[in-house]
Amino acid sequence: MAAYVIVEADIFDAxxxxxxxxxxxxTVEAHGGKFVLRGNPVEVLEGEWSHDRLVMLEFPDKKSAKEWYYSKEYQEAKEIRSKGSKAKFILIEQ
Known part of the structure; x- marks a missing residue:
């Protein structure tokens, strides 16, 4: 069952x-994942949106998504990300 990681990011150092x-x-590809979207700006049709960027990743399953997120390689990238942005990551199965 496919799993998706959705990221809301606020960037303070581009x-x-x-x-x-x-x-x-x-790192994403190494775990069977792919980018579904990587974008900004987001156009709000209803409600409020206050983030700089929205990203959605697709993985074959929840296990692969978690293996990616907790992998040594991604943790190194995450450490860099945290110096230039603040983000929320959520995991959803289809």
Missing amino acids: AIYDEYKKLTPA
Whole structure:
């Protein structure tokens, strides 16, 4: 069953966040994942949105998504990300 990681990010240092964006794709692919969307700005049709960026990843299953998130390689990228942004990550199964 497919699983999705949805990320809301608030970026306070674009240069650092750009470094993070360069590191992340290889970590995602190594765990069978792919980017469904990586974007900003988000156009609000209803309600409120106050984040800089929205990202959605698709993995074959919840186990693969968690293995990616907790992998050594992603944790190294995450450490860089935390120096340039604040984010919320959620995991949802289809």
